[in-house]
Amino acid sequence: MPKFVDLWVYLSSTPLFGLTATMAVYVLAHALYTRLKQAPWANPVLWTVLVIAAFLLLTGVPYPTYFSGAQFIHFLLGPAVVALAWPLWQRRAELRARWSPLLLASLAGGAAAAGSSWVLGRAFGLPDDVVLSLTTKSVTAPVAMGVAEKIGGIPALAAVFAVLTGIVGALSGKYLFDLLRISTTAPGWMARGFALGTTSHGLGAARAMQVNPDAGAYAGLALGLQVVLASLLIPLVFRLI
Amino acid sequence: MNALRGFAWLLVLQSAGEMLSHGLRLPFPGPVVGLVLLLAALRFDIVRKPVAECADFLLSHLSLLFVPVGVGVMTHLGLLNAYGGRMLLVIVLSTWIGLAVSALVLRALMRRQQEERS
Numbered sequence: 574m575p576k577f578v579d580l581w582v583y584l585s586s587t588p589l590f591g592l593t594a595t596m597a598v599y600v601l602a603h604a605l606y607t608r609l610k611q612a613p614w615a616n617p618v619l620w621t622v623l624v625i626a627a628f629l630l631l632t633g634v635p636y637p638t639y640f641s642g643a644q645f646i647h648f649l650l651g652p653a654v655v656a657l658a659w660p661l662w663q664r665r666a667e668l669r670a671r672w673s674p675l676l677l678a679s680l681a682g683g684a685a686a687a688g689s690s691w692v693l694g695r696a697f698g699l700p701d702d703v704v705l706s707l708t709t710k711s712v713t714a715p716v717a718m719g720v721a722e723k724i725g726g727i728p729a730l731a732a733v734f735a736v737l738t739g740i741v742g743a744l745s746g747k748y749l750f751d752l753l754r755i756s757t758t759a760p761g762w763m764a765r766g767f768a769l770g771t772t773s774h775g776l777g778a779a780r781a782m783q784v785n786p787d788a789g790a791y792a793g794l795a796l797g798l799q800v801v802l803a804s805l806l807i808p809l810v811f812r813l814i
Numbered sequence: 815m816n817a818l819r820g821f822a823w824l825l826v827l828q829s830a831g832e833m834l835s836h837g838l839r840l841p842f843p844g845p846v847v848g849l850v851l852l853l854a855a856l857r858f859d860i861v862r863k864p865v866a867e868c869a870d871f872l873l874s875h876l877s878l879l880f881v882p883v884g885v886g887v888m889t890h891l892g893l894l895n896a897y898g899g900r901m902l903l904v905i906v907l908s909t910w911i912g913l914a915v916s917a918l919v920l921r922a923l924m925r926r927q928q929e930e931r932s
Contacts, residue, residue: 618880661853745910801850804843808841
């Protein structure tokens with residue numbers, strides 16, 4: 574019988590390992606998150622990422638080996654971005670009735686998030702390519718990677734920043750909105766959800782959908798708007814500077 | 815079967831989006847062009863019914879799809895060691911600024927629209 578170590582060396586080098594690890598750890602983290610009544614700090618993405626990254630570092634499995642399996646999940650981000658048309662379509666009546674406040678809020682929020690990360694990044698003395706990778710962090714990861722590449726950032730870093738931004742928004746949004754006295758009546762939930770979708774993209778929207786249906790719908794709408802606006806405007810602004 | 819048909823539509827529209835984006839050198843990434851194409855195609859029953867089923871499933875598990883890229887943070891340990899604290903500070907502060915601005919602007923504009931109508 575081959576030793577367990579040999580079997581592990583074999584398994585950890587196949588794509589099956591990365592895919593299995595991603596699914597298994599996420600399903601466990603999600604079960605824990607549900608059991609903990611969806612406490613923001615128990616965010617399943619945050620814990621799945623930390624557990625897998627720590628595991629890979631400890632066992633010495635290189636990231637590309639992990640990704641050779643995990644890419645099958647990563648690949649679904651593309652169709653998921655296309656699928657964002659669905660929540661937009663469902664809310665088309667609202668979009669038509671409120672298009673000017675929604676568009677302006679999306680522009681203002683996106684500009685505030687991108688602009689402040691550029692200003693702060695430079696003020697803190699971060700390298701240029703890091704600062705450029707920061708400016709796309711409010712757009713969902715696959716789009717952030719594409720936009721960052723266009724403006725001279727580092728795509729992989731842009732994706733990680735986007736994920737972190739999503740987690741920060743999902744974790745802290747509630748407390749910030751309470752502080753700003755955004756109400757928890759229907760219009761308040763719309764503003765909360767819209768802000769989460771605008772600033773913290775898919776992860777913020779996922780959180781909003783769990784908390785309140787109005788917030789979730791507006792988050793999905795905001796996410797779609799932000800994807801279209803940011804991928805058009807961010808490269809344009811950096812071309813002009 | 816409907817969900818699979820929906821998935822096929824998403825892939826077809828993403829591919830069309832990629833071709834348009836590269837062929838015409840559009841500023842949008844391929845999937846974003848695919849989003850716009852799907853928005854136009856949703857008026858047709860043959861697209862809408864299957865896509866609805868697939869999109870609901872895909873979007874309700876959106877956060878899982880970010881895990882593989884998120885784990886990529888381990889390949890940037892050097893940068894994290896050098897700038898980690900400052901990068902995290904920028905991310906947290908500008909996320910709060912973005913959240914506050916979008917929530918407050920939308921609330922103010924919706925209130926004004928309501929007053930104008932009443």
